[in-house]
Amino acid sequence: MEEVVGLLKDEAQCDTMPLEWMKSAANITINLTADALLRVSIPVGPNQKPEQCRRFRQTQWQLLDSNLPAMNNTELETEPCLDGWTYDQSVFTSTIVTETISIAGNLLGTVNGILSDRFGRKPLLVICFLVYGILGICYAFAPIFSLYCILRFLMSACVSAIYSKSIVLLLEGTSSKWHPAFVTATGLSWSAGLELLGVLTYAIRDWHMLQLALALPFFTIALFTCWISELVHWLVTTGKTECALGELQKIG
Structure with a gap:
């Protein structure tokens, strides 16, 4: 799970792994890569980078299917960062x-x-x-x-x-x-x-x-x-x- 918690490639995104959600979906997310979890949890902004202040209200598992046509993120329901943010510490442990x-x-x-x-x-x-x-x-x-x-x-x-x-x-x-x-x-x-x-x-x-x-x-x-x-x-x-x-x- 450490890879999942430290999933960020940008400065910060919404925390997508509240404890109770992790417990209920552990059998699904345990084999997900960081990029995959980011894709199904965080919408992409106009700059083609993950949003820093919004997340999907529901996990969009269908986005993992590469055979599906590209979807418009604006059609999917989002919400603010209710559980705080997760920061990328893969390079810098402190700032x-x-x-x-x-x-x-x-x-x-x-x-x-x-x-x-x-x-x-x-x-x-x-x-x-x-x-x-x-x-x-x-x-x-x-x-x-x-x-x-x-x-x-x-x-x-x-x-x-x-x-x-x-x-x-x-x-x-x-x-x-x-x-x-x-x-x-x-x-x-x-x-x-x-x-x-x-x-x-x-x-x-x-x-x-x-x-x-x-x-x-x-x-x-x-x-x-x-x-x-x-x-x-x-x-x-x-x-x-x-x-x-x-x-x-x-x-x-």
């Missing part, structure tokens, strides 16, 4: 649209340095963890694609801020001789996280539940971050000397 959303979000996240210099590293990090958790829950249940893209954009901005602020907290709070080790450990931790993501994805096959599993731990991390002391270096440079002394006494 510039999906990649650009994340990259643009990462770019937005780079402005967090200005905010952290004004309000502190710790508060901004806690807020980013909480916001990511909230956005992640909304992302898992996004009802429309435009909202999905907006949430993905904002989540990428939070990830960028979390990554940069975590490194800043480590580097500003330790001696310079430990900086190479901490930067290396940070990079390795992200790589290990991607490996664990693969394991988690294998265990949780529903992407809604997977997204929830990724978002909910951020609330616990935010709570843990609340117990981290603000950097003495930032407190001194912003004139909060009493707070800096208090943090030094805690350390001592």
Whole structure:
């Protein structure tokens, strides 16, 4: 069935394989090629290419008979794409649209340095963890694609801020001789996280539940971050000397 689901030769056409239809017609379509299924399901437009916004209301099996004379598609009843669209991923598994959303979000996240210099590293990090958790829950249940893209954009901005602020907290709070080790450990931790993501994805096959599993731990991390002391270096440079002394006494 993978060949059938990935049947498209153009950018996108109506999804012609809703689950219940596949179950009821599996004995018919199992041996169909992708081109044949496309022919009986999607009308041909004026440019002699499959329509992207219409599909046949009923599967036109007679179109598979090469002995029949050519039929005018306008005589056959059609309907809009009621079950969404299927995209051709035979060449590109992702597109510039999906990649650009994340990259643009990462770019937005780079402005967090200005905010952290004004309000502190710790508060901004806690807020980013909480916001990511909230956005992640909304992302898992996004009802429309435009909202999905907006949430993905904002989540990428939070990830960028979390990554940069975590490194800043480590580097500003330790001696310079430990900086190479901490930067290396940070990079390795992200790589290990991607490996664990693969394991988690294998265990949780529903992407809604997977997204929830990724978002909910951020609330616990935010709570843990609340117990981290603000950097003495930032407190001194912003004139909060009493707070800096208090943090030094805690350390001592």
